[in-house]
Amino acid sequence: MSGIRETFTDNAEARQDIARRLRSARQRYDVTTLTPGEEWEILEPEDSQMVPDACGTLTLRRQTFECRECGSKHDTKEEAYACCTEAYDDPEELDDVDDPELDEEA
Numbered sequence: 232m233s234g235i236r237e238t239f240t241d242n243a244e245a246r247q248d249i250a251r252r253l254r255s256a257r258q259r260y261d262v263t264t265l266t267p268g269e270e271w272e273i274l275e276p277e278d279s280q281m282v283p284d285a286c287g288t289l290t291l292r293r294q295t296f297e298c299r300e301c302g303s304k305h306d307t308k309e310e311a312y313a314c315c316t317e318a319y320d321d322p323e324e325l326d327d328v329d330d331p332e333l334d335e336e337a
């Protein structure tokens with residue numbers, strides 16, 4: 232595998248990209264799932280002299296943010312910040328959150 236690391240802000244986007252890579256890899260190689268939804272191995276053909284670039288392990292990792300207080304992992308910086316912060320109930324108190332959905336009561 233050519234060691235390209237890509238970062239996505241969106242889980243769905245990342246999954247789509249993985250799905251696309253796996254689809255194209257399956258057209259030429261055998262692909263085994265090491266950990267469902269997380270890790271796959273693209274196997275090189277048995278007769279290959281060199282390991283093709285496309286072969287190797289493909290991993291989907293979820294980037295998480297740790298709460299500074301308790302160490303819990305969260306999907307976003309805002310959530311991690313809010314974890315042990317009571318001010319989370321009041322969106323005004325959060326810096327750089329401009330998601331209008333936060334203004335609505337769920």
Ligand SMILES: [Zn+2]
Binds near residue numbers: 298301302
């Ligand atoms: Zn916490």
